[in-house]
Amino acid sequence: MQxxxxxxxxxLQWIIGGWILFKRQPMALFTWAMFITxxxxxxxxxxxxxxxxxxxxxxTVTFLTLSITRxxxxxxxxxxxxxxxxxxxxxxxxxxxxxxxxxxxxxxGVGLLVFLPFSGQIGQxxxxxxxxxxMAPLMQVVRxxxxxxxxxxxxxxxxxWYSPAxxxxxxxxxxxxxFFSAIACWRNRWAFILYGAAWFAVFYLMDIFIxxxxxxxxxxxxxAALQLPLNVVLGSVLYASFYPTYRQVFESTQxx
Numbered sequence: 356m357q358x359x360x361x362x363x364x365x366x367l368q369w370i371i372g373g374w375i376l377f378k379r380q381p382m383a384l385f386t387w388a389m390f391i392t393x394x395x396x397x398x399x400x401x402x403x404x405x406x407x408x409x410x411x412x413x414x415t416v417t418f419l420t421l422s423i424t425r426x427x428x429x430x431x432x433x434x435x436x437x438x439x440x441x442x443x444x445x446x447x448x449x450x451x452x453x454x455x456x457x458x459x460x461x462x463x464g465v466g467l468l469v470f471l472p473f474s475g476q477i478g479q480x481x482x483x484x485x486x487x488x489x490m491a492p493l494m495q496v497v498r499x500x501x502x503x504x505x506x507x508x509x510x511x512x513x514x515x516w517y518s519p520a521x522x523x524x525x526x527x528x529x530x531x532x533x534f535f536s537a538i539a540c541w542r543n544r545w546a547f548i549l550y551g552a553a554w555f556a557v558f559y560l561m562d563i564f565i566x567x568x569x570x571x572x573x574x575x576x577x578x579a580a581l582q583l584p585l586n587v588v589l590g591s592v593l594y595a596s597f598y599p600t601y602r603q604v605f606e607s608t609q610x611x
Contacts, residue, residue, distance in 0.1 A: 358539035358604050365543065365603060366550030372603075373596025376427050381591070383433040387423055388591040390438075391416060392583075410462065415442070417597065418451055418519035424598035440514070441523065450522050451501035454529055458515055465511065469504045513540035520601050539604050550600070553594060561585060 377384050396407035422441035426433055442448050444601035470477070473496065480493040521527040527535065540547060561582070568578045 358542055360542040361546050361603060363545035365546040367553060369550055369596045369599045370553055372599030373592045376424055376598065377592045378597040380427050380433055384591040384595055385587060386435065388587050388594055392587055407459055410461050411452065413428060413458065414515060414519040415448060415451040415456040418523045420594045421520050421598055421601060422594050426427050428598060447523055450529060451519060454518055455550060465507045466504060470500050473500045513537045516540055517601060560588060569581055574580065
């Protein structure tokens with residue numbers, strides 16, 4: 356299985372491709388993004404098991420998202436009854452869930468290794484924050500381990516980015532899927548860096564826009580009500596852009 360190497364500007368092409376796919380069936384992709392958002396909200400309300408289960412299901416959700424956007428790309432009229440049809444392959448959900456459990460285990464392991472050396476400092480900072488109601492010392496203490504964890508998390512993300520598609524569409528073993536995913540991400544690292552930076556900028560500008568609406572006198576409740584659907588629209592385009600990243604790297608060098 357050959358993954359092509361693309362120039363850095365491919366990261367922007369992926370986002371444009373996601374926008375083109377979103378415009379083809381905006382309500383269908385918006386509804387799917389809203390469903391994921393509701394599942395995420397529910398998982399946060401059932402901590403600590405809810406977030407862990409959501410992370411374990413991320414490869415499955417990723418594969419479903421890729422399958423849905425591929426249907427949109429192929430011109431199929433997407434209906435909610437089709438959302439889970441791609442999981443009908445025998446044993447596919449089990450393999451994707453095993454990948455998810457591996458993802459959870461590796462994230463927890465890396466987090467433990469990173470934060471354990473700082474546990475004493477973090478404990479003292481948490482006690483100080485409880486006594487003084489000042490979170491600044493705690494934020495300063497956790498800054499370094501958070502940056503270290505972020506670095507290792509991006510390495511983990513490379514392992515799992517393409518693995519759901521490789522397992523679901525190419526019947527690749529879990530080990531080979533993780534390996535090919537890492538190689539593909541490494542070959543296109545500059546494109547992924549630009550892709551991630553661009554999406555960070557988009558969501559950051561959205562936060563600035565919402566803050567500006569509050570600053571000019573719009574009620575915070577209205578701004579918050581406005582932010583949710585706008586974020587879901589951005590999330591819809593983000594999810595739709597997953598398929599162009601796969602298609603350009605593994606199937607074609609042409610944009611969507």
